[in-house]
Amino acid sequence: LGNEIKTIVSHYMSFEPLTIESKKAATVVLMLNSPEEEILAKACEAIYKFALKGEENKATLLQLGAVEPLTKLLTHEDKIVRRNATMIFGILASNSDVKKLLRELDVMNSVIAQLAPEEEVVIHEFASLCLANMSVEYTGKVQIFEHGGLEPLVRLLSSPDPDVKKNSIECIYNLVQDFQCRTAFQELNAIPPILELLKSEYPIIQLLALKTLGVITSDKESRVMLKENQGLDQLTKILETKELNDLHVEALLVIANCLEDMETVVLMQQTGGLKKLLSFAENSTIPDIQKNAAKAITKAACDAENRKFFHEQEVEKCLVTLLGSESDGTKIAASQAISAMSENSGSKEFFNTQGIPQIVQLLRSASEEVREAAALALANLTTSNPANAKAAAQADAIDPLINVLSSKRDRAIANAATVLTNMAMQEPLRTAIQSHDVMHALVSPLRSTDTVVQSAAALAVAATVCDVEARTELRNCGGLEPLVELLHSKNDEVRRHASWAVMVCANDELMAVELCRLGALDILEEINLSVSRKNKFSEAAYNKLLHNHLPLKYSQTGHLSSSNIISDGFYDCGRINPGTKLLPLKELCLQELNDLRAILLINSKSDISPPPSMEDKSSDVSYRQSISSSSSLRRASKEKTNPTEEEAGHCYIVLLLLCLEFWQLGSFSLHGNIIALLLFLFLLLKGRGKKEEEKVKEEEEFLTVPILTEGSPDKEWYPPPDPELCVYVSEVTKSILPITNIKEQIEALAKYVAEKMGGRIPKEKLCDFSWELHISELKFQLKSNVVPIGYIKKGIFYHRALLFKVLADKIGVGCSLVRGEYSRAWNEVKLLKEARKGVIGNLPSPEEYIVDLMFHPGALLKMRSREADLYRFL
Secondary structure (H helix, E strand, O other), rough: HHHHHHHHHHHHHOOOOOOOHHHHHHHHHOOOOOOOHHHHHHHHHHHHHHHOHHHHHHHHHOOOHHHHHHHHOOOOOOOHHHHHHHHHHHHHOOOOOHHHHHHHHHOHHHHHHHHOOOHHHHHHHHHHHHHHEEEOHHHHHHHHHHHHHHHHHHHHHOOOHHHHHHHHHHHHHOOOHHHHHHHHHHOOHHHHHHHOOOOOOHHHHHHHHHHHHHHOOHHHHHHHHHHHHHHHHHHHHHOOHHHHHHHHHHHHHHHHHHOOHHHHHHHHOOOHHHHHHHHHHHHHHHHHHHHHHHHHHHHHHOOOOHHHHHHHOHHHHHHHHHOOOOHHHHHHHHHHHHHHHOHHHHHHHHHHHHHHHHHHOOOOOOOHHHHHHHHHHHHHHOOOOHHHHHHHHHOOOOHHHHHHOOOOOHHHHHHHHHHHHHHHOOHHHHHHHOOOOHHHHHHHHOOOOHHHHHHHHHHHHHHHOOOOHHHHHHOOOOHHHHHHHHHHHOOHHHHHHHHHHHHHHHHOHHHHHHHHHHOOHHHHHHHOOOOOOOHHHHHHHHHHHOOOOOHHHHHHHHHOOOOOOOOOOOOOOOOOOOOOOOOOHHHOOOOOOOOOEEEEOOOOOOOOOOOHHHHOOOOHHHHHHHHHHHHHHHHHHHHOOOOOOHHHHHHHHHHHHHHHHHHHHOHHHHHHHHHHHHHHHHHHHHHHHHHHHHHHHHHHHHHHHOOOOOOOOOOOOOOOOOOHHHHHHHHHHHHHOOOOOOHHHHHHHHHHHHHHHHOOHHHHHHHHHOOOHHHHHHHHOOOOOEEEHHHOOOOOOHHHHHHHHHHHHOOOOOOOEEEOOOOOOEEEEEEEEOOOOOOOOOOOOOOOOEEEEOOOOOEEEEEOOHHHHHHHOO
């Protein structure tokens, strides 16, 4: 049987060009289980030659189950069998399915064992080839590293056989892509043997060595080792050798990595390496060389001295030229280099006219990476440089920048938002940005999950919503909700910029009310209670919200300062706890009548609503106003058509004279009838005029009693009018505003307020002052819980203090409003001390006084000790 098998094997071996049929290959695979070494060696040799034919044969061997018996032969005692099996795996491992099976069979130890120094060069060659093929995939890298394959591979870099060197450095290149392998690689002192490979006569070995250096020099320790072993000199020589131009790309990449260390930068500057680098960037036409040269410039430009050196060498011209390259990689690298060089003021000035227009063109690129790099360059160029921001706008950058805000790349969005922020610092540019619908474009970045994008977007909002129209647009497009949500961010910068944006948005009352409705005030209050989370902008935003939402501020804090000017629409619903929602005025007006504290309304507008439709004339207050206006028109027409008393007297005299004349002429009987008719018509017209006057008077009396109705929620709503307050404002403006002495103004105003609110009330009769009944009657009469303050004729402390504050704000008298306990409230004013005669110096400091509006209206109580004085006053 043995002789027959030998005959079969020799028969197979005699037909090398012939493709083995599957059944014959199967027979050879079965021979792998033979106990005879010669048969195993011949079978392995036949399988090796069969596997060399192509991928189909490798797949056939896998299907025939050749891999598993071959793995056992890797540790065979016979050297030839072991060598042939190793050669087979060197070839088979290029097949992905074979690699997967080898990982499952865990043969890595057996393969790595073939790298031992005592093994033949051929075994080293194919074992290293097998590892090189296995290291392409991550799982293979892990197995090679865990089984200690890195050290023997480094040792084989010094092998005399070029194929061993090539396979070993290729496997190492694949392995060092992993950080853990790079760390272990540094401990093996592998830099010297890799540098030796740069001198190889085989370009593929040199290229793989440079690629490996390009990966490992991303770590500082490897860069130090490279410099210590004079690696920079070898790299420079490669760049100087034109015959090695196929290696220049990778050599430049290694140099770019090394330039991250300032010591290397100084060394290259001293040896002229940086000038050579610029020469490569300017003169080369190969995109990859241009790209890596620009990358090297970017790394070197991180140092201020290098930026100065590059500026002196006019590197800006070279970079602008590279922006026009057809290669996207070169454009990206040039944009990044410009970003780095923009730290130099001279470079910023240069790019103002020769770089920015080209960068703006890149914002329209189809490549997301190019647009991101261009936006970064513009962001750095326009930061703290209004001239460059203006140049960007003149180059029509606004529209493409807003388009970049919808990019899929987070950094591109953040960079574009930064440029828009820098441009919006100038009012003309801000107006131009707003005209491009920037608010809608910023809503999506505000909703981003990336903190850098959130921060940049919030800052852009803060820079662009500086007027009412922009804030209204932001609210209408739904931008306030995500902005308020950013206040919850755990990122300090996001929280700070969001607070800044909220502070700017809260500059008008409508926005402040809306932000409070969305919970911004509660969030800011929570932030400000935290020592670690609060910031100056969160505190400023909280104060701004309260300042522009005075009803909420007074309800929560119980204090309005002299700078808090009460305007129409203000309402006081009493004290509420922090965190409690303050209902809007419309909702309070539409509530059913209850027995709670009346809500005081301030509304001094004389005309607050347009004429209503015909359907609701009988019940709408605005209809009564339209009646009033029509009545005034009738009065005007009546005054023009109906005779006054003086005119009637003139008519009587004329008629009497006519009667006398007719009597003298003897024709009185004829003309007497005519005169009698004229007298009758005159008296009739006069009687109709009186009736119209009485009718108008009745209408005016009807209008003096307003009726608050629950209008349809679909119709525009207007707050209840307060004609009495309008009269108060008019009278105070005429009689008290002209008073020049501030103290006399305050005293006169206090007496006026007390007079309108029930007069002076002695302390002993305070209990008899039935103001509660009066307020209840008003609520019942108005059928509303909201009572305009002008209707209150019996007012206690908090009614009078509010009215005093309102009228004082109308005539420019500074005073505060403070809420106390048990229906108490008071006003505090500041008056300057009277300077003593003959004393020259600084103005005296003001003193605080409480204005008495109840017991001695007009009296000012000096506040020396706040608690004692308040007790005495209240």
